Amino acid sequence: MATLQENVQDSEVLQCLQDASQQLQDAINRQQLQLSQDGDDNGPKETNTTQQSSAAAVSANIDDAHLDDPDAMAAAFLAQQARKQQAQLKLPVDEWAKVLLRRRCHNSEEESRSSEYWKHPCELVRTTCREWTQQEQCVVSIQNTNIPALAQEVQKHAAITWDEDDWHYSGKGFGGTEHDRRERVALYIMALDAINFCFWPMQDNDSSSMKTTATVPIVDNPLEYEQLAKALKSMAEADHDQTNNHNYALSPQNLSTMTPSKMKTLFEQHLNLEQYPIPNLTKRAELWKELGDGLIREYSGSALQFIEAAEGDASQLVERIVTSFPGFRDEATWDQSRLVFLKRAQILVGDIDAALQLNLRGMDQLTTFADYRVPQLLRHWRVLQYSSSLEERVDQKMEITAGSVEELSIRAATVVAVEELVKYLNNNSAPKDDNESLTAPKYTDVQVDWYLWQVGEQLHAKGELKPFHRVRTHFY
Numbered sequence: 001m002a003t004l005q006e007n008v009q010d011s012e013v014l015q016c017l018q019d020a021s022q023q024l025q026d027a028i029n030r031q032q033l034q035l036s037q038d039g040d041d042n043g044p045k046e047t048n049t050t051q052q053s054s055a056a057a058v059s060a061n062i063d064d065a066h067l068d069d070p071d072a073m074a075a076a077f078l079a080q081q082a083r084k085q086q087a088q089l090k091l092p093v094d095e096w097a098k099v100l101l102r103r104r105c106h107n108s109e110e111e112s113r114s115s116e117y118w119k120h121p122c123e124l125v126r127t128t129c130r131e132w133t134q135q136e137q138c139v140v141s142i143q144n145t146n147i148p149a150l151a152q153e154v155q156k157h158a159a160i161t162w163d164e165d166d167w168h169y170s171g172k173g174f175g176g177t178e179h180d181r182r183e184r185v186a187l188y189i190m191a192l193d194a195i196n197f198c199f200w201p202m203q204d205n206d207s208s209s210m211k212t213t214a215t216v217p218i219v220d221n222p223l224e225y226e227q228l229a230k231a232l233k234s235m236a237e238a239d240h241d242q243t244n245n246h247n248y249a250l251s252p253q254n255l256s257t258m259t260p261s262k263m264k265t266l267f268e269q270h271l272n273l274e275q276y277p278i279p280n281l282t283k284r285a286e287l288w289k290e291l292g293d294g295l296i297r298e299y300s301g302s303a304l305q306f307i308e309a310a311e312g313d314a315s316q317l318v319e320r321i322v323t324s325f326p327g328f329r330d331e332a333t334w335d336q337s338r339l340v341f342l343k344r345a346q347i348l349v350g351d352i353d354a355a356l357q358l359n360l361r362g363m364d365q366l367t368t369f370a371d372y373r374v375p376q377l378l379r380h381w382r383v384l385q386y387s388s389s390l391e392e393r394v395d396q397k398m399e400i401t402a403g404s405v406e407e408l409s410i411r412a413a414t415v416v417a418v419e420e421l422v423k424y425l426n427n428n429s430a431p432k433d434d435n436e437s438l439t440a441p442k443y444t445d446v447q448v449d450w451y452l453w454q455v456g457e458q459l460h461a462k463g464e465l466k467p468f469h470r471v472r473t474h475f476y
Contacts (some may be wrong), residue, residue, distance in 0.1 A: 016072050022087050026341065038468040044191060065387075067370055071284055076174075099251060104226045118323055119319070121345070122315050122342075122346070125340045125367045128337075128412075129416055131219075132409070132412040133409075133410060135337075137409075138413070139390050139406055140385075140413040141413070142383065142384065142420065143384070144420060146381060147420055148428075150383055151428065154448060159447065160450050162351070162355070162450065166232060167226055167230055167233065168189075169188040169232065169236040171185045171386050172238070179304070183304050184236060184250070186306075187250045187252070188232060188355075189250065189330030189351045190291060190303055191232060192351070193347055194287045194288060194328075195228070197282065198346065199221055199279070200220050200280060200470060201279040201472065202221045203221070205380055205442075206207040221279065221281075226458075230271075234270040236248075238269075238270070239287045249266060252292040252295040253296070254294050256296055258285045258286075258292065259285055259364070261295050262279075263288065271310055283474050290325055299324075306320065307352060309360075312337060312360055313360065314353065314364050317349045318342060318366070321349070322342065323437065327474065328342070328345040328348070329345075332408055334403075335352050341370045341411055341415070342474075343371055343476040346367060347369045350366060350450075363444055363446060364445075366445055366446050367415050368418035368448070369409075370476065371453075372468040374452050374456060375414040375455055376412060376456055376469075377453075377455060378417055379457075379466065380464075383417050386410075390406050392465055394466070394469045397467050397470060398470070399471070400470060407471050418448055418452070419445060443462045
């Protein structure tokens with residue numbers, strides 16, 4: 001593997017490729033040994049010929065092989081191509097191999113559903129994000145010296161209430177029981193946060209059309225969270241006369257049958273899709289269906305039963321969300337390191353707690369919701385500093401790859417920066433009243449996130465902020 005060694009400098013990457021190539025060769029040898037044994041025993045000659053052709057296909061064209069370990073197969077294919085066609089690879093060998101490393105250490109679906117895998121989810125977010133920001137590969141730095149100035153801005157303002165602008169459904173005017181009203185509010189919040197992501201693209205499937213050059217600026221979709229929240233509010237209010245809990249738009253039964261065309265038809269009644277096109281309806285419909293299916297399968301079709309299963313604990317509710325609904329499992333891996341963000345899962349808990357006035361325990365354990373707007377504002381306040389290359393890409397509105405070093409750095413640094421801001425606020429703020437506990441946190445990451453997000457929305461609308469980073473993702 002002299003050629004491969006010359007082109008792959010990372011020893012771990014090189015070892016991965018070498019191991020994968022050996023795994024492939026071992027698999028071929030096992031197949032050939034089995035061929036020989038079958039032929040010696042009672043295997044017909046034509047069967048041997050067929051199997052030999054299959055073994056030859058494995059050796060010659062790894063894409064056609066049917067091995068037990070697809071990652072090893074892919075890595076071996078990469079190693080083979082790196083040796084033969086290094087100049088023709090679209091990406092450097094290191095980059096391809098790192099993708100394979102990330103795939104190799106990604107956990108199985110069964111494991112990622114387990115409560116043990118997601119135990120203490122909010123702490124996972126904190127620790128993995130802080131570890132990432134301390135690594136040399138992180139391309140976003142936190143300027144702690146600028147945190148006091150931002151803290152002063154936060155302290156100047158009264159606490160921002162959750163639905164200050166009346167965008168959300170509250171069940172006002174609903175004629176059913178109080179229990180059913182709360183059920184519908186809970187379903188509204190869950191349906192909203194299931195599809196609360198990535199509003200900026202104008203087109204679904206042509207990512208190249210979204211990239212910008214120095215002379216062709218990108219045109220953003222005017223759709224924002226506000227329009228989505230109001231559209232779902234309109235859907236919920238239109239069904240107030242539906243006393244049968246199975247027949248309204250956001251019922252688990254209806255969500256479980258969701259398709260892209262059905263979703264589009266539903267939105268057309270409550271939102272001007274020509275003015276506010278909704279990108280990636282396919283994924284959004286899939287997530288609504290997943291939500292409906294999960295509630296029916298595990299919680300008798302009841303959002304309140306789902307919430308009550310967490311026994312009033314915010315962190316347990318986050319854990320239940322990610323174990324019951326795979327679309328909320330917002331994490332990434334890089335070089336065998338796990339990064340956990342859980343933006344939509346945590347914001348769902350924050351929204352449910354506020355909308356239903358639950359006063360969940362441990363709300364101070366939630367982290368900030370790493371999205372587009374908060375890092376945009378933190379950069380404006382010089383709390384986050386991007387590398388020169390990342391700064392250029394963001395400012396030119398160039399799309400950043402999901403799961404890349406750039407994206408992971410922005411999100412991890414956002415979580416840590418807000419945590420540091422909250423620590424500063426709590427260490428430098430007087431009690432709000434004489435009855436306030438001296439040990440209770442005066443500020444939480446969730447409260448500060450709401451403030452930063454709403455201020456960011458206002459400044460962005462006024463054109464006072466530099467561009468946000470653009471990533472196509474269903475996590476935020």
